[in-house]
Amino acid sequence: MPKQEEDRILRVWTPILLRSILITAMVLLVAGLVLDYTYAPDYYVDRYNAVMHGQLIGKEKFGLLAERIREGNPHTVLTLGLFVLTLVPLARVAFCFVLFIKERDYVYVGLTAYVLAGLIVGMMVGSAG
Amino acid sequence: MLEILSYLIALALVSGFIGAISGLGGGVFIVPALVIFAHMPMKVAVGASLISVVATSAGASVAFVRDGWTNLKVAMVLECATVTGAVVGAYLAGVVPTVVLELLFAAMMLQSAYFTVTKRGDDIVTKGDPLAERLELSGEIPDERGHPVHYEVVNVPPGGALMVVAGLMSGLLGIGSGALKVMAMDYIMHIPLKVSSATSNFMIGVTAGAGALVFLARGDVATTIAAPVAIGVTAGALAGSRVLPHLKVESLRIVFVIILVLVAAEMGWRALSGI
Numbered sequence: 001m002p003k004q005e006e007d008r009i010l011r012v013w014t015p016i017l018l019r020s021i022l023i024t025a026m027v028l029l030v031a032g033l034v035l036d037y038t039y040a041p042d043y044y045v046d047r048y049n050a051v052m053h054g055q056l057i058g059k060e061k062f063g064l065l066a067e068r069i070r071e072g073n074p075h076t077v078l079t080l081g082l083f084v085l086t087l088v089p090l091a092r093v094a095f096c097f098v099l100f101i102k103e104r105d106y107v108y109v110g111l112t113a114y115v116l117a118g119l120i121v122g123m124m125v126g127s128a129g
Numbered sequence: 130m131l132e133i134l135s136y137l138i139a140l141a142l143v144s145g146f147i148g149a150i151s152g153l154g155g156g157v158f159i160v161p162a163l164v165i166f167a168h169m170p171m172k173v174a175v176g177a178s179l180i181s182v183v184a185t186s187a188g189a190s191v192a193f194v195r196d197g198w199t200n201l202k203v204a205m206v207l208e209c210a211t212v213t214g215a216v217v218g219a220y221l222a223g224v225v226p227t228v229v230l231e232l233l234f235a236a237m238m239l240q241s242a243y244f245t246v247t248k249r250g251d252d253i254v255t256k257g258d259p260l261a262e263r264l265e266l267s268g269e270i271p272d273e274r275g276h277p278v279h280y281e282v283v284n285v286p287p288g289g290a291l292m293v294v295a296g297l298m299s300g301l302l303g304i305g306s307g308a309l310k311v312m313a314m315d316y317i318m319h320i321p322l323k324v325s326s327a328t329s330n331f332m333i334g335v336t337a338g339a340g341a342l343v344f345l346a347r348g349d350v351a352t353t354i355a356a357p358v359a360i361g362v363t364a365g366a367l368a369g370s371r372v373l374p375h376l377k378v379e380s381l382r383i384v385f386v387i388i389l390v391l392v393a394a395e396m397g398w399r400a401l402s403g404i
Contacts, residue, residue, distance in 0.1 A: 122340070
């Protein structure tokens, strides 16, 4: 694949990828707040007050997200929206990584792999800490 | 609940708007807004800000990437440095005392003010250094007549070193560190200012994303705060980017500098007086 073609693919698809995930995340966040307001406004206020006193609720396990959404927990939709939002950079770097593999541009395969690894290590560091 | 939501969204909207028209990003304004006006703990503000910075970067960088202003290869090379710094910074944010975070934040705001005052024109070089040439970092920008002007890139290692610091500050303080990134690319690596700004904007998403993932996985992001803040900052940044072409930003520069210095003084005072 010529370099110009690679650049064209990046310039066409990166904005589409960024915008799609961003819109999905924003829809989830707005939906989560509307659901919170409709079904659990007191719960929201309680959590807000707890946070203001320095009490964070703690880790939200990835595996529990789907289960809680099935249970109809409106607050989980908010958490899901935030997770989707943080996927924006991960998805973008993963897309570049695949493109560079396809093009056999091994220097950039290495560089994007390092960035991807950094993002994943970040998640692991956070989970452990 | 509606009252809390309206207040948070309004604060975030204004911060995102000022961040977009000043070119400094929303993070540098939303953290002090949450700490000073909403009396929020610093770490909660940092977590919420990191998430919203990811959103604004994704939104703002779309047009720059599409129109060719972003140097994608420079971004990918320098992201290795910023991600390293951001993961370390976000980890340290969990253990560093709030007073240190507030003082660092004040210092970063002063650096942004200095950058806003001393922003200069392009200093294009026509011969890149061997590493930059090996990584194919050169690019083209249109001149006033629309003709392409070729630029080369130099000083990749020192630029990368400053990017590690930018990432560290981003993870620690919940900001995009855009001013530091642009300084590294413009002053040290001699990348044209508009390309530096567009590339910095693009990179901020990954830098803040790395920090946000640490915060989120650690359970240090308050969804009740982060969700309305992300919505507000994104909407504010979008509105800011729409009105930006119609504003005389040069005349507003002094206003931004005054805001930055005042907020830096307030954050520094809070840290030293133990509020």
